[in-house]
Amino acid sequence: MQHPLNEHLPEKIKQIEALRGNRVLVLAASHLDMEMLPALYQQLRAIGRSERLDVVLQCRGGMVNAARRIALVLRQYSRQLCFIVPHYCQSSATLLTLAADDIIAGELAMFSPIDPHLQGDAEGGASTAVSSQDIKLFGEMCSAWFGADAEQARTEALSLLSASVFPPTLTAFYRTTLELSQIGEELLRYQLPQLAAEARANIVEQLMSGYHSHDYAITGEEMAALGLRVRRESKVEDLAWDISLMLQAHIGGGARPSVEAPVQDALLATRDGLSVRYRRQEGLLPRWSGAA
16 A cells, blocks of 8 residues: 555655755654664665755654764765755754755744753653753852852752752763763764864854753744854745645654554655654554555
């Protein structure tokens, strides 16, 4: 049985290729992870090494190290890499775009901060996430809101955190922030190789800590204002938006016909066809297939 996206998606890809003169890959995911690498590698081997590769990217986030490995394998198969972003490109997906030579961002493109989060469980079993910024700004908050001495507040915060969070866990969280800074600067070297390392680090720092919420929707214009190579290309954006609408109708938990149905949580597509990953609720290994 042919997947519904096979009816129109390859044709849209061919239209972008005709406009740009480059091979095009569509990469969509609810969550970037290492399990995507073999399927991505197979797609890239089928395309072959390209002078230029355009990647239409739609993703809500995922693992930092998965974003790094995906970026590196894309760079291995393309001398010039462009990400085309019609809509969602959040968290680790924003990090991924740093590895591009340039980014085409549509009017509704939404990037986001890349600050790391510490995951945990609250009372009642609810999942919680604390940003590195939530911890760093505690002393400043106490000073601004309550007139407390910022240095004393920081000292007390350390005592409270150590009592509620296993200290090595807090140290591991700190190491995660260092790792993210390092990966961000590493990927940004592809896009801004002539820029001084300190200037690249400043861009990464802004993406990590320059916003008041992880959910802040960064526009393409704001990304360009940071110094990133982000631009507009209206005809390409129109075709990419058509692709985005198709992806919104099929990829992600909210697109399935029932809660019992497997989630189509990732897709890789070229002009020659597509591969979709199905993840079942039972926790079984996901399955890649071109058919429903």
